[in-house]
Amino acid sequence: MPKRGYHHGNLRQALINASLELIEVKGPQGFTLSEAAKQAGVTPAAVYRHFEGREDLIAEAARQGYDIFADLMEFAYQSGQPSDLAAFEATGRAYLAFARKYPGHYIAMFESGISVNRTPELAAVASRANGVLEKAATDLSKHIPEDKRPPASMFSAHIWAMSHGVVELFARNSPGRASPFPPEDLLETGIGIYLRGLGLIRPDE
Structure with a gap:
C-alpha cells in the first residue's frame, strides 16, 4: 500500500488533526506521538521534524x-x-x-x-x-x-x-x-x- 503523500506544510497540520481526534477520545495524556503519527499515516520519526514532543503538539x-x-x-x-x-x-x-x-x-x-x-x-x-x-x-x-x-x-x-x-x-x-x-x-x-x-x-x- 503506497504511503500518503503530503505537500509542504500539510504533514504538520495532519499531525495536529490526528492529535485532536486522539485527545477527544483518549484525553491529552492518553496518547503517544507514535499513535498520532500512525493516525496521520507517517512514521514516528516524521513527527520530530515539526514538534519536539507531545506537549508541543x-x-x-x-x-x-x-x-x-x-x-x-x-x-x-x-x-x-x-x-x-x-x-x-x-x-x-x-x-x-x-x-x-x-x-x-x-x-x-x-x-x-x-x-x-x-x-x-x-x-x-x-x-x-x-x-x-x-x-x-x-x-x-x-x-x-x-x-x-x-x-x-x-x-x-x-x-x-x-x-x-x-x-x-x-x-x-x-x-x-x-x-x-x-x-x-x-x-x-x-x-x-x-x-x-x-x-x-x-x-x-
Missing part, C-alpha cells in the same frame, strides 16, 4: 483552538450589538457552542495542563479571546453606578467560570452525570441571576 492544537475561539467570541459580541446586554449574553453562549463544536480543541486549551504562556503566540491568541469577553463586560458594566461597579476583569471572570462550569459538569457527557436541564438553559438562567444581582436586568425579565 498539544500546545499548537490549543493555539489553533484559541484562534477559532477568539473569532467565535468576536462574532458573538458583534452580533449582539448595539445592545451591550445582548452582546454580553452572546459571548457566554458562544463559550458553550465552542465546547460542543470543537471538543478536541477545548480539551487541549483547558484540560491539558499546557500553560497559555508556553509560547508567545499561544499567549497572544489566548489574551485576544479573553479580551473579547472583558470588552463585553466593560461595555455592560458602564450601566452600573460607579460605586457599585465590579472591575470588568472580575465581571468577565465570573461569566467565564460559570460557562466553564456548565460545560464541564453538564455539556461534556461526563460518565454517570446527567444534566437536570439543557446546558443552554442552565447557562442562560445563571447569567440572568448574576446580571439581576448587579441590577442590569429587572426582576420581572
